[in-house]
Amino acid sequence: MSEKELLKKLTVLDFMAVDLQLYLDTHPDDTEAVEKYNSVIKDADLLRSQYEKMYGPLFSFRSYNHGDTFKWVGEPWPWKAEANFNIEEAEKEDK
């Protein structure tokens, strides 16, 4: 899977986790939603470690650093276009 595809899948799962958290704030006893949240977190973590192994750290302070030089400084800055994917294209892919 290409970097952008993996990043998009990861971003999509993170978005879902955030929305589930907002719902769970007011519905903490909804066990089905808690299960859904746990499965999303599990999937996201799996993708995150894959991404970071292949393409570099996503967090400056909680990503494993693969290699003996500090990769965080070498990556494109997170707000740079090349560090992200285009949502319109992502939308087209879903059609």
Added chain:
Amino acid sequence: MQNDNKTAIAPAGECLPYEAEIAPDSLARAYVPYQKICSYFSPSKGLVNGTIFPGLYKPYRCKEA
């Protein structure tokens, strides 16, 4: 079942994404019904739509003149 127009009725077989028994108890008091989960958008659709809950997806579409 006589509908006392306080209870929303879901079309047969369909799941209502919010609590149905709403009993407004006074004037001038807005009430937002409690959300219930019926289904989720697919993860990628959720990101594009801005929510993973179909019940909350309300895009403003202008009516054709």
